[in-house]
Amino acid sequence: MRIRVKLFAVARDLAGRSELELELPSGANVAVLRAALVRDVPAFGPLLPHMQIAIDSRYATDDEPIGPHSEVAIIPPVSGG
Amino acid sequence: MTQLTDNPIDTQAVLAAVATPAAGAVVLFLGTTREFTDGRQTTALDYEAYRPMAEKTLSDLAEEARRRWPIEKLCIVHRLGHVPLGEASVAVAVSTAHRAAAFEAGQWLIDSLKESVPIWKKETWAVGGTEWVHPGMEPK
Numbered sequence: 001m002r003i004r005v006k007l008f009a010v011a012r013d014l015a016g017r018s019e020l021e022l023e024l025p026s027g028a029n030v031a032v033l034r035a036a037l038v039r040d041v042p043a044f045g046p047l048l049p050h051m052q053i054a055i056d057s058r059y060a061t062d063d064e065p066i067g068p069h070s071e072v073a074i075i076p077p078v079s080g081g
Numbered sequence: 082m083t084q085l086t087d088n089p090i091d092t093q094a095v096l097a098a099v100a101t102p103a104a105g106a107v108v109l110f111l112g113t114t115r116e117f118t119d120g121r122q123t124t125a126l127d128y129e130a131y132r133p134m135a136e137k138t139l140s141d142l143a144e145e146a147r148r149r150w151p152i153e154k155l156c157i158v159h160r161l162g163h164v165p166l167g168e169a170s171v172a173v174a175v176s177t178a179h180r181a182a183a184f185e186a187g188q189w190l191i192d193s194l195k196e197s198v199p200i201w202k203k204e205t206w207a208v209g210g211t212e213w214v215h216p217g218m219e220p221k
Contacts (some may be wrong), residue, residue, distance in 0.1 A: 015084035079214035080200025
């Protein structure tokens with residue numbers, strides 16, 4: 001399945017774009033997504049463990065499955081306020 | 082009421098949003114943009130959000146605060162985009178019957194906002210260069 005991933009702040013700067021597309025096996029979970037992200041953007045490597053993944057506007061754990069229509073985003077450590 | 086805005090925060094409107102005769106206490110917290118961080122001088126701050134998730138997370142926090150404290154009204158406004166030095170980037174206002182709950186709920190709301198709402202701040206340093214602020218992550 002083809003997944004679009006939204007990027008913000010340092011993640012967007014590292015990738016040089018605000019969204020990327022990845023091909024994932026259907027039923028893939030967040031851990032599989034993380035591995036695919038590092039393959040696609042090697043610069044994510046050392047930083048991705050510090051970033052969270054959101055699915056449909058909720059923080060997701062690594063074992064959470066991703067659906068073909070899920071809205072997926074990388075959430076670097078937040079600094080609002 | 083929770084809101085993201087691209088405009089300066091109208092603190093009188095924030096106070097008006099929590100005004101009610103049922104309240105004996107109103108606490109207003111403003112987060113303002115600071116010029117110096119650990120001795121480094123900033124000339125500008127810019128905020129960006131993952132808007133749909135930030136809106137959802139803010140309203141989840143408001144709901145949770147209402148479960149924990151007897152809140153009459155609450156209002157959270159976060160400003161996005163360019164925020165000049167000294168201006169408010171965030172406002173949290175809570176009204177309650179008695180002051181202890183207003184202080185506690187206000188503190189909990191701003192602390193929780195800073196931990197979980199997907200909003201990011203970028204510093205523009207006086208010596209040149211910009212940097213996203215990502216607590217706990219090494220600068221790139």
